[in-house]
Amino acid sequence: MKTPIAVPPSAVGRNAIVVIAVVAAGAALYWLRDILTPLAMAIFLMIMIDGVKRSIEQRTQLPDHLAGIAAVSLVVVGFFAAIAFIVNGAAGFFTDMSGISSGIGPRIDAVIEDGARLVGVEAAPTAQELLTGIDLRGYLTSLAFQMQGVASGSFFVLVYLGFLLASQVGFRRKIVAMFPQREQRAEAMGVFERVRGGVEGYLWVQTVTGAMICAAAWILMRVVGLEHAEFWTFIIFVVGFIPVLGGAVAGLAPPLFALVQFPTYWPALILLVGLQTILFLVGNLIQPRMQGENQNIDPVAVLLALALWGKLWGVVGMFLSTPLAVMAMAILAEFRGTMWIAVLLSGDGKPYADEPESTPHRPPARRPDRVKPPRPGSAEP
Incomplete structure (x- = not known):
């Protein structure tokens, strides 16, 4: 009988603690989602505001405070304009759909009958028979409450965003207090820069490619004559x-x-072929060239992040899944104990964008948990 490999008790206990901590953190994220989702959206908007502010400073040479005011105004107005467009557009869309519902039923029956004939089914069920037992009124009521929740949640996002912007004044002092040594502070700021750069790069790529897709899709839908083309265009951009x-x-x-x-x-058929062609060309030719190393994340990790954050935080988690994965990879790559997780999350096995080609990965040189404390009475290096 082969002797089993002996595992040190300390390793077993450490792994068990890690598993328990991960499960507890997931449960806390789920239970506190009503509080954390507005905060996460506010942080997301704050990163966006910072990027817009630096872009304005580079292009217009405005002073720092004026560039900040302009960036906040642009992002906040755009955020609430998007919320208003979704709510009002959805209300108008469903109102029009209910107004012409008498003509929709026969058309759906005809589509079902033609589809059944293609697969060899003679007696095709009607739309009313298929919808029997489905509580449409309940679904519409739930949708109305979700729209109301979006409107009320946007208010809390604005409140969190205001406090986060106000707390930026003391951010530099907090960094100095947390990392008194210059080397530690440089490493912490490096992590922050990588997180911010990854999120901003993701936002830039998705915004530009989304605008390209929406422009082509709007032209196609207007040519075909689809009703509510503007509403569908905005939905395509958001999703x-x-x-x-x-x-x-x-x-x-x-x-x-x-x-x-x-x-x-x-x-x-024209819309199906046209939209799929547009999505294929942008997703396979334009987007990879723009992404570069901004989204060096494995596709399986993106899919798992989408499922995980969608389960924890719903639609908001789906929107934030990729930025959160970028942030997690940047932070996990800073510690030797979690470097392997960052390698698995990365697309090419190299979590660092500036990593040389000859090395499989770059382990962190020194980390705060391994730096010796300063001598008593010594000045800041």
Whole structure:
């Protein structure tokens, strides 16, 4: 009988503590989601404001405080304009849909009958038979409450954002107090710069490519004659920030509604082929060139992050899943004990964007937990 490998008791206890801590952290994130999701969105907006502010300073030579005011105004106005457009656009869309619901039923029955005939089914069920047992009123009521929750949640996001912006004044002093030695402080600021650079790069790429997709999709929908083309264009832009699921919604939702609106299948087919072509070209030719090393994340890690944060925080978690994965990879790469997790999260095995090609990865040289404390009475290095 082969002798099993002996594992030191200390390693078993340490691994058990790590597992328990991860489970406890996940439970806390889920239970406190009503508090944490507005805070996460506020941090996300603060990073966006910082990037806009630096861009304004570089292009206009405005003073620091004026550039900050302009950046805050642009981001906050854009955020609330997006919320208002979603709420009002959804309300108008569902109002129009309910107004023409008498004509939708026969059209859906015709689509179902044609589809059943293609697969060899003679007696096709009607839409009413398929929807029997489905509480549509309950779903619409739930949707209305979610819209109300979005509006109320945006207020708390604004409150958190105001306090975060106010606390930026003492950020430098806090960094000096937390990391008194110059080397420690440089490493901490390096982590912060990598996190900020990754999030800003993700925002820039998604915004530019989303604008390209929306411009082409709007032209296509207007040519075909799809109703509420502006509403669908904005939805395509918003869901573009959700990995995997965003592309599916953008490429399939307008053609499905075209099936109901038009008496023939050609407009829906044109929309389906056109939107899929646009998404394919942008996603495979333009976006990879723009991403560079800003999103050096494994696709499986992106999918797992989407599922995890979507389960914990719902739609907000889906939007923030990729930026949170970027932040996690940058932080985990700073410590030897968690470097292997950052390597697994990275797309090419190198979490550091500036890493030389000859080395598999760059272990951190010195970390705060391994730096000797300063001698009593010594000055700051």
